Amino acid sequence: MAFIPHTEADVAAMLATIGVRRIEDLFEEIPASLRASSLAGVPEQLNEMQVGRLMSERAAVDGTPLSFIGAGAYEHHIPAAVWAITTRGEFYSAYTPYQAEASQGTLQTIYEFQTMIARLTGMEVANASMYDGGSATAEAALMAVRANRKSKSARILVPTTLHPHYRRVAVAMACNQGLEFEELPYCTVEGVTLPASLARYDGEDVTALIIQQPNFFGRLEDVDALTDWAHAHGILVIAVVNPTSLALLKPPGEWGSEGADIAVGEGQPLGVPLSSGGPYFGFMATRMEYVRQMPGRIVGRTLDVAGQEGFTLTLQAREQHIRRAKATSNICTNQGLLMTAATIYMSLMGPQGLARTAAASHARSRELTAMLTRLPGVRLAFNGPHFHEAVLLLDRATEPVLEALAARGIIGGLDLAPYYPELGPALLVCATETKTAADLERYRAALSDAMQTARAA
């Protein structure tokens, strides 16, 4: 039971060695008034076969609908090798690599990951991962306050085109340290943050500007103009980017004349299954000059006493186990296993495979929006280029339409009403390389029916 290997003879021998009669005697230091509870609320144990059956039944309830939601979590093909290797016990059941000599596999993987993320983002250094894209954005804001020594305000400009959940996470994680997040409105015609709209902050003390590319609507922001404006005013730029898109889009390190200062994002598209929202991983990269302000674990290459190359955790003086109350963050455990999966994924995809994945996703998304906007009552919300995701406006309430689609096994997109009520009935839809022409047609036909039914009602 409970994966405990002891025989009765073992227990007897061990108790005799310790010099007590019963296991219960080992708890004698716990006040009796506090001891023992029946755990009546925990069910009786199931054996592995029974648990397998239970979980299969639960999984079957959820089914595998045809999904057209993106909104920060994207369905991409994951090569079989990624998780076949990631779940090897040597990766899966190892701890944080504190004992470097016994953890070279994990450490070298992190070093390779840091290199790949730096190359993908065009930045100089990257860390070993954060929890997810939302918390990485929050940590980037906190880091910007440490890094921007000229600014005293801890004021962060946040476009409302940044993922609404990221905005909430940033507030929840950083408000206790006095950061102020000031939301920037978007242009309702173009669905982007207009550089001209920032002029009202000229001359004010602002610490950092967050720019998401592509933004939450899938629209491409004018990252060069936004970055140059920020730098002209002593404001650091935090880029929030989709890693798949970086195979094709200008990396943060090349934004404007100087590049972004911190790049973060959700790593999930790099070989991590959707899995109801996690575990995913956040990535974070920056300029070398800010590396000591970066939170999280960092691996460096060094030499051993025999002069051989090896890898070790470095710059640990930033971290909680050394600096305690003065640490850059309390983060310690991060998302090592997902980082491993992503490193294998990026190795298998390479520059060509990732570019093809990005291009195919973009192509499917364009085909989908072209098909859907030919239906009466469906149009694109915003003018201008999108990347693999777009907002559709409907001429009727979205909820019954989505329900009708769901009844046919199609998840038709994210209803934006709770996030952007000013848009009216609006859906954020995404198609990736995983969708076939038949899938797109199935969605089009179902939406056509659902719209007609909704109209009749």
Next chain:
Amino acid sequence: MPRREKLIFEYSQPGRGASDQWPQDVGSAPLADLPAKLRRGTAPALPEVGELEAVRHFTRLSQLNFSIDTHFYPLGSCTMKYNPKACNQYAMLPQFLARHPLAPESHGQGFLACMYELQEMLKEVTGMQGVALSPMAGAHGEFAGVAMIRAYHRARGDLKRNEIIVPEAAHGTNPATATMCGCVVREIPVNPSGDVDLAALKAAVGPNTAGIMLTNPSTLGVFERGIEAVARVVHEAGGLLYYDGANLNAILGKVRPGDMGFDVMHMNLHKTFSTPHGGGGPGAGAVGVGARLMPFLPVPIVGRDGERYRWLTESDLPQSIGRLSAFMGNAGVLLRAYIYMRLLGRDGMRAVGEYATLNANYLLKRLKDVGFEAAYPERRASHEFIVTIKRQARELNVTAMDFAKRLLDLGFHAPTTYFPLLVPECLLIEPTETESKEVLDAFVAAMSQIQREAEQEPERVRTAPHTMPVRRLDDVRAARHLDLTWTPTTQP
């Protein structure tokens, strides 16, 4: 162990690739609509390797690791117990993996049922009134907990309470978390037998006290015997008690944090509930609260209306401290914890604390019998204990680090070294309940061998490890000559 493995970049050849994995149909002129100034000029220099090369490379890298599946891993305070294979297999059923986090509740009743039942089971084993599952690691859960304490005081208009009391033996995350929550840290001492110094605590509490963060059993590997008095002192001063769940494995099924007087806690599901450590995550740091803090729990939480499960969000909990992850935390990890709890059931849960404690006390007694010095010899070990190597360091010039490194040569992962900070030359040893008596005996034999070597050929121990892929690494050089990303010309 194998020696060294080249970097993946050193296998790369232009034009090579695992092309069977790539999408074929990229459409015609797929990028025509993307303005040139927003596009990338040169492709990112990711490796270009075939699938077999990648598979061999990462398989070889995995073989450079110690892990629970390959080695005894008695890392104190980390609870490196066996991670049952069933937990992984059933959490990775295709429907669970494919489910989008924003998919409608109608396409998530199976997953949500698991999460709801997990919340209920965790409430039962901790004695808490409410549980939220979204924090993604222990430190993230700590953050949620202290943020809730702050929100509670603020909601009562008690704005000056910003001090968090932390015993000096606490995990480094405790003070770091308090700082992240905008609090001031006050450290208090523990007395020579390892309990919180009550007089110091009484002197520290006052009208500015927001709360105290405690691990129990403490990081010294002993149960905090004065916990009821500690709770009384802190509560009477108007503060709240935070339970750091790092050491929950010791008391699972024996005593519950809620019954000890704690108001809020996090659980390291990757310790007590056996989800994998993954080489540094993903963890899961679910939080539990008593009635007073229920309104402040982070969202989302899974609720139940009749037979339907649904997400509770900001509109259901308007006083919530908010959202700590973009979606639902480390959902797949939570599924693994759920499966583990169902596999163990009520009786298995109770056995965990018992056998973890049995193994620790047995190992401590055997190590004492062969001459090692316990840091708290008069105390009963909890699920872990501290051995101090200070005598060997003084007499033989062989340190705790030397013992740790030599253990690697002998096929054991090292215990936690030099933590907690207040015990000199310490090894914090946690065997967990899933190790057999034979393994514990072999560990004792290895420690005895190292002791003999320290006496007879100390250089062998001081220069260990000798059989690992690398020898001791130059950490100072690593920090001074930062080599954090590879370029074809970088030299360490």
